[in-house]
Amino acid sequence: MGTFTTRRVLVAVAGAAFFAAACTGGTEAPTTTSVTPTTVAPTPSAPPATEPAPSTTAPAETTTVPVEELPLVWEEVLSGFAQPVFIAGYPAGDGVDVSADAVVVVDQPGRLWLVDGDDPEVFLDLRDEVRFGGEQGLLGLAFAPGFPTDPRLFVNYIDRAGSTRIVEFRIAEGGRTVRAETARTVLEIDQPASNHNGGMIAFGPDGYLWIGMGDGGAADDRFGNGQDPTTLLGAMLRIDVSGTAPAPYGIPPDNPYADGVDGAPEVFATGLRNPWRWSFDGSDLWIADVGQNEVEEVDVLRDAPSRGGANLGWPVWEGDRCFAGPCDDPSAFVFPVVTYGHDEGCSITGGFVYRGSEIPELNGHYLFADFCSGIVRSVAPDGAVHDWTERAGRIEGVTSFGVDNDGELYVTLIDGRIWRLRRG
Numbered sequence: 272m273g274t275f276t277t278r279r280v281l282v283a284v285a286g287a288a289f290f291a292a293a294c295t296g297g298t299e300a301p302t303t304t305s306v307t308p309t310t311v312a313p314t315p316s317a318p319p320a321t322e323p324a325p326s327t328t329a330p331a332e333t334t335t336v337p338v339e340e341l342p343l344v345w346e347e348v349l350s351g352f353a354q355p356v357f358i359a360g361y362p363a364g365d366g367v368d369v370s371a372d373a374v375v376v377v378d379q380p381g382r383l384w385l386v387d388g389d390d391p392e393v394f395l396d397l398r399d400e401v402r403f404g405g406e407q408g409l410l411g412l413a414f415a416p417g418f419p420t421d422p423r424l425f426v427n428y429i430d431r432a433g434s435t436r437i438v439e440f441r442i443a444e445g446g447r448t449v450r451a452e453t454a455r456t457v458l459e460i461d462q463p464a465s466n467h468n469g470g471m472i473a474f475g476p477d478g479y480l481w482i483g484m485g486d487g488g489a490a491d492d493r494f495g496n497g498q499d500p501t502t503l504l505g506a507m508l509r510i511d512v513s514g515t516a517p518a519p520y521g522i523p524p525d526n527p528y529a530d531g532v533d534g535a536p537e538v539f540a541t542g543l544r545n546p547w548r549w550s551f552d553g554s555d556l557w558i559a560d561v562g563q564n565e566v567e568e569v570d571v572l573r574d575a576p577s578r579g580g581a582n583l584g585w586p587v588w589e590g591d592r593c594f595a596g597p598c599d600d601p602s603a604f605v606f607p608v609v610t611y612g613h614d615e616g617c618s619i620t621g622g623f624v625y626r627g628s629e630i631p632e633l634n635g636h637y638l639f640a641d642f643c644s645g646i647v648r649s650v651a652p653d654g655a656v657h658d659w660t661e662r663a664g665r666i667e668g669v670t671s672f673g674v675d676n677d678g679e680l681y682v683t684l685i686d687g688r689i690w691r692l693r694r695g
Contacts, residue, residue, distance in 0.1 A: 301351030342695025358673030367446025379408035410470025464488025500534030548621035559621025566590030616641030622672035
């Protein structure tokens with residue numbers, strides 16, 4: 272694979288079928304461009320749930336402009352992956368030989384890549400364990416909150432039997448590889464179909480592991496999971512994997528069905544169709560839930576750990592439209608803060624609230640995209656929706672967003688590239 276020249280991209284990526292099962296053939300490593308993420312200090316206000324490591328480099332002075340005049344560009348920084356679906360900053364610290372600029376890329380066929388400098392390294396290879404194709408594969412990554420003192424990471428993948436599997440691993444000495452022999456299955460969930468697998472995992476501000484699960488796939492909530500709190504599908508799960516929790520995991524005592532009487536103890540919120548990427552901003556949880564026939568949506572659970580039992584509507588509602596009903600009691604549901612129709616796109620890809628330093632005008636904006644149409648929009652702190660598609664460029668094929676240790680924003684593309692958001 273050749274090395275790409277760094278450039279600022281203002282054109283669309285060629286369209287592709289959603290999570291098409293095309294994977295590069297050999298084992299050659301992905302490539303980086305000559306530009307690596309810049310070390311800047313994070314903004315001190317409203318940090319994300321896992322705060323970035325403090326920077327030792329003072330940010331350059333930036334003259335702010337009105338949001339309506341803000342120029343943005345997407346700059347390619349990584350390339351050559353098979354099908355990347357997530358990128359995260361490596362939470363460096365004492366005892367690991369990894370820089371504060373390092374990131375980890377989740378490649379859907381089954382590999383994690385550590386990018387620390389110019390040459391990506393295989394961090395963990397799970398291709399023999401992962402079923403890859405369509406929406407299936409290696410889908411999520413989360414480092415333990417105390418990492419690297421607590422040297423664990425967790426992954427979410429579809430195994431060879433077609434089930435969702437949450438697995439814990441431990442990092443090798445020096446922090447540059449994962450010890451595959453330390454694998455411990457935390458949770459296994461049967462999947463009745465090959466789509467709507469969810470896949471995102473993250474630790475919340477409460478220290479618990481949150482797991483976003485789709486409704487089991489097919490169409491029309493065929494398996495009746497969206498409104499059923501007794502199943503782990505169509506739900507946001509929350510479990511305790513701390514060092515003091517019982518094996519394989521514990522149940523937070525304030526989970527709404529912790530006693531298991533009216534629902535599964537792991538279930539925290541219901542009514543999800545396929546939460547394709549969600550993220551915490553402090554204690555607020557932002558969820559992009561993929562629609563079916565008409566509507567894509569962005570949901571927000573403010574102070575999420577206190578919202579146990581929230582119902583996000585599917586399949587009674589698709590976004591803000593009645594889908595299967597009955598819809599006579601809207602007060603029972605949490606409605607989206609943003610929707611858009613299928614005249615503008617086909618599948619939402621959720622992002623993050625921007626908390627970096629390079630683009631202060633975007634502080635507090637939640638960014639998201641559409642996989643098919645390439646629109647890029649943000650929700651401002653006042654609720655206003657800003658469309659960046661024309662100014663920043665249409666980017667079809669966005670499989671995920673991610674942030675580095677400084678809160679700067681990236682997107683992963685289905686064609687194997689990764690771009691970073693910068694000022695124009």
